[in-house]
Structure formats: C-alpha cells, structure tokens
Amino acid sequence: MTQAPQTRRTLLIAGAGAALAMGASGLLAPLRAQSLAPTPTMRGGDNNYLPGAPVVTRIGGGGFWLTGTVRRAGDGAPVPRARIQVWAHTTEGHERDERSHGAILTDANGAFRIEMPQIIPAFGQAHAHLAYDAAHDSNGFETVFLRPVMRSARETSLSADFVLRRA
Amino acid sequence: MTRLRPLLVWAALAAAMIIPIAIAAGSPLLAWRNAVYIAAGFAGVVALALLLLQPLLSGSYLPGLRLRLGRRLHAWVGGAIVAAVLVHVGALWITSPPDVLDALLFDSATDFSAWGVVAMWAVFATALLAAFRSRIRLILWRLCHVVLAATIVVGSVVHALLIDGTMGLGSKAALCALVLVAAAKVITDLRLLADLRRLAGRRVAR
Known part of the structure; x- marks a missing residue:
C-alpha cells in the first residue's frame, strides 16, 4: 500500500x-x-463595454496588474499585436466610467500586461472585463469577452488568457 | 426582571438589526462608490434587516405588542420591504443596467443574482396576495403566504451570503441565521402543516 x-x-x-x-x-x-479549443465568451463579459477605447500605457494611477496571453485556437501560436480592452470597477471609478477603460496590444509572444487601479468588489464580486473585439482589431479572429473573478479582493493582480478562433 | 425582559428583547432585536447596518456603513468599499450605488446596497441591507421583523411580528413574539397591532405592523413592514427591494433593484439598474438586465433574465454571471431575483418576485407576489386577503379562503391564503415567505427568506439569505459587498462577514452571517431561525419558528408555531393535514383529512372523510 x-x-x-x-x-x-x-x-x-x-x-x-x-x-x-x-x-x-x-x-x-x-x-x-488538437486539444487547444477556443475560449468561449463568458456570461456578462461584455457588460459596460466601450467599443474602441483608446490604447493606453496605464489606466489611471495603477498599482494593480492585469496580465494574460492571446493564442490562436488549433496550433496555439501566439497572436502578436492583438488589441485587448480591459475595464473594471476600481478605486478610481465605476465600470461604466470612460476612465476605467483602456486597451493594450500584445507583444511578440502574444502576452499583454497592463497596470490599472486596484480592482474592488462590485456587483458582489471583485472581477475584471476583457475584450477581444473583431471590429477593432485586424488580426481576423472572432470577438471574445472575458469576465475573470479574483479569488480574493485583496489580490493585486489578475490574469486571463484568450484562445481565439479565426473569423 | 419581568419588567426588564421586554426591554431586553427589544434592545436585542434593535441590536440584531442595527449592528449589521452600522458595520456596512463603515465598509471601506463605500469610498469607491457613488451615492446611487451606495443607496442600492443599503436598500438591500435594510430589506434583510426588516426581514427579521416579519416572522417576529406575525408570530406575536415581541413583548408589548397586541396581536392586532403586530399584524398591522407586519403589513407595514411588508410594504417597507417592497419599497426597499424597488430601491435596491432600481438603483442597481442606474449603476449598471446590463448587469441588472442579466440578473432579471436569469442570465447573470453571478449565481447569487438568481436567488435575489426569485426572492424579489416572491416579495411582489406577497404584496399582491396581501391585497386579496379578504377574497381568498384563509387556509389557502395562509398556505400561499407561508410558501412565499419561505421563498423570500431562503432566497434573500443565500443571495446575501454569496455577495462580496459592504456587509461584514460575521454580522451578515449572524443576521441571516436569525432570519432563518425566526422564520422557521413561526412556520412551526403557526401549525400550518397540521391545519393542512386536518383539511386534507376532512376532504377524505367526506
């Protein structure tokens, strides 16, 4: 035994x-x-989305890191220069506030990393929203909205990964 | 002691209702919310606190309240709960319309929303039922009222417990436990089940 x-x-x-x-x-x-399936859009992922929010180096004063990767469904190849928009209820604003939104482009390895104000619980959960919007990106993948939830409201980072399907 | 007892009961009840509200009022989250969102949250907390009064009033457990006055207060508090729920949902709608729409359509990302929405409809149905009290057979009316009340209590408690919001964890759990115990006690004491069994027995005998 x-x-x-x-x-x-x-x-x-x-x-x-x-x-x-x-x-x-x-x-x-x-x-x-074969095992790398595309990420489905999460429930409520597109709530309070602002189409075409500008690309920024940082949202507000920062202090919290939202990171992740963008890969292609099928072979899992990284997608460089994919435009990802992020937004959340933070210490500096509500989800609907324009200043709570910002976009970022993935690097050569398909990774993104954006600094933003601390995310705090809103509508019952500390969560973020991320969007890959086909209408605002030329890589030619289908639109996906994510809504990852933080394990604890005390955490100072959150990560979310996209696996995109060709449009 | 006998004179002191009513005072202690009322003081304990006031504490049970006010302490959770006061703790929520001290939440650091409030600093990052606007007035409408704060009002939405507090309407929910107040509704949960009022929910503790309802079984105590309907079961005449509170000292110094005659049955009739207790029942009248029960109706008024019921009206206040309807108002609090309306403010809660309305102010959340103003804060984030898509999140509330998802909740109302049972398509929300958060599981607690569905429990809250079910409890909300049960609150509205209870108000409607109360308006038709004189036109419905009493035992049938009581059965409907108790089923709705139990739905409200369970729905609200689960809704509240799953939310990461302004309420303190300990005081929220304590208030929820008290609401559950008070509701369970009055449902047992009212002998509704026994009445129903008797009613069923009479039907069979006929």
Whole structure:
C-alpha cells in the first residue's frame, strides 16, 4: 500500500520522459494543437463595454496588474499585436466610467500586461472585463469577452488568457 | 426582571438589526462608490434587516405588542420591504443596467443574482396576495403566504451570503441565521402543516 505512490510517481516520471521525447521529436505538437479549443465568451463579459477605447500605457494611477496571453485556437501560436480592452470597477471609478477603460496590444509572444487601479468588489464580486473585439482589431479572429473573478479582493493582480478562433 | 425582559428583547432585536447596518456603513468599499450605488446596497441591507421583523411580528413574539397591532405592523413592514427591494433593484439598474438586465433574465454571471431575483418576485407576489386577503379562503391564503415567505427568506439569505459587498462577514452571517431561525419558528408555531393535514383529512372523510 505504501509502495503505491512511489510506483505512480515512477510511472509519471516515465510518462513525462516519454512525452518530452515525443515533444522533442515533434510528435506531440499536433496532439497538443488538437486539444487547444477556443475560449468561449463568458456570461456578462461584455457588460459596460466601450467599443474602441483608446490604447493606453496605464489606466489611471495603477498599482494593480492585469496580465494574460492571446493564442490562436488549433496550433496555439501566439497572436502578436492583438488589441485587448480591459475595464473594471476600481478605486478610481465605476465600470461604466470612460476612465476605467483602456486597451493594450500584445507583444511578440502574444502576452499583454497592463497596470490599472486596484480592482474592488462590485456587483458582489471583485472581477475584471476583457475584450477581444473583431471590429477593432485586424488580426481576423472572432470577438471574445472575458469576465475573470479574483479569488480574493485583496489580490493585486489578475490574469486571463484568450484562445481565439479565426473569423 | 419581568419588567426588564421586554426591554431586553427589544434592545436585542434593535441590536440584531442595527449592528449589521452600522458595520456596512463603515465598509471601506463605500469610498469607491457613488451615492446611487451606495443607496442600492443599503436598500438591500435594510430589506434583510426588516426581514427579521416579519416572522417576529406575525408570530406575536415581541413583548408589548397586541396581536392586532403586530399584524398591522407586519403589513407595514411588508410594504417597507417592497419599497426597499424597488430601491435596491432600481438603483442597481442606474449603476449598471446590463448587469441588472442579466440578473432579471436569469442570465447573470453571478449565481447569487438568481436567488435575489426569485426572492424579489416572491416579495411582489406577497404584496399582491396581501391585497386579496379578504377574497381568498384563509387556509389557502395562509398556505400561499407561508410558501412565499419561505421563498423570500431562503432566497434573500443565500443571495446575501454569496455577495462580496459592504456587509461584514460575521454580522451578515449572524443576521441571516436569525432570519432563518425566526422564520422557521413561526412556520412551526403557526401549525400550518397540521391545519393542512386536518383539511386534507376532512376532504377524505367526506
């Protein structure tokens, strides 16, 4: 009985080794690609969205980090220069306030990172909104709205990832 | 002691209702909300506090209140709860229309919204039912009223407990527990189930 975990760990290590070997030989890549499904729009994700909010270096005074990645459904390739809009109820304004909105472009690795004021609980949850809006981006993917919730209102960062489907 | 007892009961009731409201009034979240949103939140907190009065009034558990005065107060407090719910939903609508629309259509991102909306409709239905009290057979009226009241209590308590808002965690849980216990007590004491069983028995006998 006490042997069981060890046996399992050995198996896991063996499995990981095999997976690494397969990945190295390029065999694993197509397998992984098939499993990367597009992110569905979340309920209430587009609430209080302001189409075309300007690209900014920071929203307000900052102090809170909203980070994430944008990848392509299927092969998982990063999407550079994707325009992501973020907004939330923060210490500096309500969700509907224009100053609570800002957009950012992903880097070469498809990652984005924007500083904004501390998100605080609103409408019962500390949450953020993120949008990839096809109407304001030339990469040619379908529009997706996310609404991630913070595990605790005391956290000072939040991350959300997009997997986009070709329009 | 016998003279002191009514005073203690009323003081305890006042504390049970006022302390959670006072703690919410000290919430740091208020600094980042505008007046309309603050009013929306407080209308909800006040409605929850008033909910504690309802079973105590209807069951005549409060000292110094005759049955008739208690029942009349029960109706007035019911009206106040309707008003508080209207302010709560209306002010939330002004704060963020799409969030309230999602809630009303049972399509909200937050699970607690549905509990609140069900409780809201039960509050409105109770007010409507109260208006038709003289036209409905008493036992049927009481059955409907109790079912609606239980819906309001359970819906409101779950709604409140799941929300991360201005209320303090401890005082909110305590107020919710008191509301549940008071409602359960009056439903048991009113012997509604026994009345219904008797009614059913009479039907069968016929």
